[in-house]
Amino acid sequence: MEKTRWNKKYLAGFLAALAVAVPAAGITFGSAVMESFAVQQVDTGRSCSLTLGVGAESVYAQELAAVSWDAYVYRIASMDVKGACTAQEGFEAVTEKINGAEELTAQETEALALEAAAVVGWQADGSWEDVKEPDVQIRLENGTGRADGLATGIYLVLPKDALTQTHAYQFQPSLITIPRQLESGDWTYDVTASLKPEQKPRYGSLRIRKTLDSFNESLGPVTFVFQIEGTDENGETVYSNVAATTHSSAGTVDAVAERIPAGTRVTVTEVYSGASYELVSQGTQEGLITADQELGMTFTNTYDDGLVPGYGAVNQFDYDEDAGWTWNRLDGGEQE
Structure with missing residues (x-):
């Protein structure tokens, strides 16, 4: 049986993004257990390893086993033979809080991981442009990855998003200590931690290109309306919307539908094809939305010698997870 200790207390639920908890700096044990642990010193010259992975028990294990992604690893503090840690440059504030804490809750540990991540340039919006090069980069394939030759200390783990065709799996920054101390007082220098992914949908977009090859100016602007229906792989409706284009001359106008699930x-x-305009292309078209890509479809109409105006507007209702339902009046796109 293994016992996890952080500073002077047990830390329940340590590391929100890692299933395996490990001890950290300034470890002090109560008198009842001090004797069994005190004789066990850290071998600071020993080569350590860190294995990251998605546990088989995860509901996302099968999907993540089919993709590859990277985790950035930074050594934020060294460790001496007694398990006390000294900060690496830039991480003094984080290490001081760890060493000085009587007890750290899971929330406090998460906050320290975020603070350490900010030091290396990580931002909560998911941008990696300003993130510093890691001390070690672990490539996860088939759901797991390993780094060898690590020195003892506290490490910041920053996994990048794991991307499948339809979802992005995100991981919060985490702190992990190598080595880990067991109930027996022995230290294990080969540490394994299970990542806990959060699933987010990926999106693509649809561009409808509406072309008029002839136009009657005397009838004024004309509006065309498109119904968009989307289904998933099981045939369930996951998207339903309308789009419209309005034309005041011959040419092409685009309408774009955003954030359609990949x-x-x-x-x-x-x-609706404008009262005096005839559809000369295919009236119904199908396609597959791909993540971060734009699907294009083209519809073409021509003036049919009618004399009925066909201008209008479309009421569009969009649902957003944060804002709820919103109303938008579609008067059409931009004329080219």
């Missing part, structure tokens, strides 16, 4: 098969139907 993997959605969309069917687009021109449901």
Whole structure:
């Protein structure tokens, strides 16, 4: 049986993003257990290893086993033979809080990991442009990855997003200490930690290009309306919306539908073709939405010698996870 200790107390639920907890700097034990631990010193010259992975018990294990991603690892503090730690440059404030704490809650530990991550340039918005090069980079393939030749100390672990065709799996910054002390008082220098992913949908977009090859100026602007229906791989509707273009001359106007879940098969139907304009292209088209890509479809109409105006506006209702339902009036896109 292994016992996890952080500073002077047990730390329940240590590391929100790591399933395995480990001890850290300034470890002090109560008198009842001091004798069994005091004789066990850290071998600071020993080569250590860190294995990261997604546990088989994770509901996302199978999907993540099919992709590869990287984790940045930074040594933020060294460790002496007694388990006390000294900060690396830039991490003095974080290490001081760890060494000086009587007890750290899971929330406080998460906050310290975020503070350490900010030192290396990580931002909560997911941008990696300003993140410093890591001391070690672990490549995870088939759900696991390993780094050898590590020195003893506290490490900051920053996994990048793991991307599948339809989802992004995100991981919060975490702190982990190498080596880890067991109930027996022995130290284990080969540490394994399980990442806990948070699943987020990926999105793509749809561009509808509406072309008029002829136009009657005397009838004024004309509006065209498109119904967009999207289903997932099981045939369930996951997206339903309308788009519109308004034209005041011959040429092409685009309408763009954003944030359609990746993997959605969309069917687009021109449901209103302006009273005096005839559809000369296919009226219903299908395609697959790909993450971070734009799917394009083109519809073409021509003036049919009618004399009925066909201008209008479309009421569009969009749902956002944060803002809820919002209303938008679609008067059409921009004329080219």
